[in-house]
Amino acid sequence: MSEGKIRRPRAETPKGFRDYFGAEVTERKAMLDAIAGVYHRYGFEALETSAVETVEALGKFLPDVDRPNEGVFAWQDEDEAWMALRYDLTAPLARVAAQYRNDLPSPYRRYAMGPVWRNEKPGPGRFRQFYQCDADTVGTGSVAADAEICAMLSDALETVGIPRGDYVVKVNNRKVLNGVMEVAGVLDPSDAARFEAERGIVLRAIDKIDRLGDAGVRALLGEGRKDESGDFTKGAGLSSEQAEVVMGFVSAKRDSGAATVARLRELVGASLLGAEGVNELETIAALLDAGGYGSDRIVLDPGVVRGLGYYTGPVFEAELTFEILDEKGRKRQFGSVAGGGRYDDLVKRFTGQAVPATGISIGVDRLLAALHAKGRVAADTTGPVVVTVMDRDRMADYMSMVADLRNAGIRAEVYLGNPKNFGNQLKYADKRHSPVAVIQGSDEAARGVVVLKDLILGAKIAENATLEEWKDRPAQVETPRGELVAALRKMLAQ
Template sequence: MAKQKKQPRPKAETPKGFRDYFGAEVSQRTDMLRKIAGVYHRYGFEALESSAVETVEALGKFLPDVDRPNEGVFAWQEDEGDWLALRYDLTAPLARVYAQHRNDLPTPYRRFAMGPVWRNEKPGPGRFRQFYQCDADTVGSASMAADSEICAMLADTLEEVGIPRGDYIIRVNNRKVLNGVLETMGLSDEEQRAAVLRTIDKFDKVGADGVRELLGKGRLDASGAYIDGVGLSPEQSEPVITFLTSKADSADGTLTNLRAAVGTSEIGAQGIAELEQIADLLAAQGYGPDRIVIDPSVVRGLGYYTGPVYEAELTFDILDDKGRKRQFGSVAGGGRYDDLVKRFTGQEVPATGVSIGVDRLLAALHAKGRLSAETEGPVVVTVMDRDRMADYQAMVAELRQAGIRAEVYLGNPKNFGNQLKYADKRNSPIAIIEGGDEKAQGIVQIKDLILGAKIAENATLEEWKERPSQFEVPRDQMVARVKEILAGQD
């Protein structure tokens, strides 16, 4: 009988484009989600948790900001023949939920949602196939007050999670203004209009001159390769450049420049009027240009949105992998998408919303040193006598009942040094020791690990021998002294 081949062991590796998150990262994300949810809730939005899986038909035939229709999702076919996919964002599921339950929901329906989304795209540095989003949307209101409220809430959210005023700016634009520009250019061919939109999306990378070249004959890119242009004449291209460079020192100045860019276009004038309403509503709430500005250079996602669009950008500098200064960039974006629910109902349903990239925000706070790579671990009750585990469990229960994070060492207690190494690895603030002698005397030893680490770094050997970071207290005072030490460490 032939010998069966041994099954190879599976590789212990994370799939490409995914990553694992450990203690501190998970805790920090949870804390951020709690703060964001608090702001959303304060603004009157209700939580919604929809399915992570949708039918491919319900998700639609496009991804925002992706040029490849029907690409970018993780999908599979059921035995019954239906195609299902993991959600690629939280907005497409909202459209399905609202269309399905609209008779039972209030109008407008204001919801927020938080959770992971999945995109089957090529991964890159800082770009993963699974990431967290925090969305807030208002469905069923065409009022610009809904859009201004989203912008105000976004500003409040950034400040709530630790981005102070002056370190961010929220920029607002309107797709209708761009439609007016395209109308002024005399472009009726849909393929040509799409090419112009793709070119405009490159404004932040190539600037006005680069856009001008790409709208015309083309240009050499950084690698030396020649990129064919759209083929417009200089006269046709100029309204786009005027539009992209319309930002002035004040909202009124910017709106005046935009009026020149759209000329007599009715849809363009409507977009400018909407921007003017948003600016007035924000000013009435006390949100000035130090936080929110009208900025025509916000072009991202204009193929997806139908009206106002907004983007939150962090303005402080960080160092890249090569030590060069660069701005951190965008952490949130959104806008009005009045056509999304229509796919299900056949009727236009106005909607507007914003999505915050949680992982991006966390990375920004780490880059600014506002978040530590580690979080404080539990108080560790060491085990000096394995036959007295009940005593140690009673001690840790008292600590937990007092609201203190604590655990008993559950490894091999034979080597006490290993227990302290474990506590250090857990970033524990305190270790508690009770051997047979301490038990007989009715005391415990409390070791302040934070202070001990500082002394070990800076003190002489003689100073260390005095061990000021370790002391004994009566057993019935253990909880009170631990609270006192933790308060001092904070």
């Protein structure tokens, strides 16, 4: 670099991250507020935890074991302790439940919303920072808590604008899968560590059934699979007979919950753990049915396993069933927007004592994208009314106008750029999606009036829309300064 040449940083978002602007933030907040209302109605309390945890507290539960630091963003502090950004909102909850166990009610019911970070390979629609919205119950082993979480998730989806018929909450049980793996010979009840790596690969393979199909999952259960890019993923090394047992579990869903339960009982055979899991599923189905949550909303589905390694019992997933067009114009179902389950051993890591827990996590960005796809985003993203500046030396008058509007509850701002070019002020208002511009030059000031310019009408004209519905609506009106608020409210109401 030549002497005196300044090397400037590149103005770009880091790979795998993105920025959120006004309307996106407003829409997300409106959706989260609606979900929080459902959680609150169910008796759950809000909790905010630090974005940073110790690596030891977070634990190693992510499926991306081939990534640096096993999928987390971690660094060594000056006291040589390893710290990391949280990869979900559940691991921090386990730490909180252990740290404040003498102060919190038991069971402890909490919800949390915020960003999480995963050091995973980014791709289209796959980011390293994303929002989650969780609800968990800590301190009860009753599967009634699992049933309640599923019912609450169903209510939350309908509240934000996903109607019945456009989604399904799927329920399975890790104990059932473990029973099947015991039958398949990859789980030894007397030695939990044996076959641990193979079981992890089996879990991740089944979790990808929707994306990879039967053939892809079978390949991962066996020697491994090469993807379209040529990357090879090592398989679990199961024999064809062992793989057949696992695939039988994946395809065990039947037309009714009772029939599915009966098929699962056949598959788990003599496994006591598997039988326990089937009984829990049967109880959950009965409790949900009693609450009015039928198969049009919540179903038993053995294809749901969840990729995280800390689940110990029932697992859940919310799938949106309506079709959208992918980037190549092909029809496909929208897919999963939430997942969770029971994790009875997570708090035990801190206390040494069993503390049962269960919860759900909603993928906020995906759910918001789904609402956009269905045209059901309810947030008001209208920009502020813009008070233009015609005379630089009369700024106090314009500030007085904007104060009146704000005091009346109307979102408003004074144009604070260079007022020399009035056209630029209107361009600014358009860019802000402003509904109305307030104009007062020296002539209007002398007569004690202001002009209200309807920018929405102007936009309609600009896009050559039909003007039939607008023909009796003036593009701008003049009103006495003292009636500014009333006249503006009338224009906004139109």
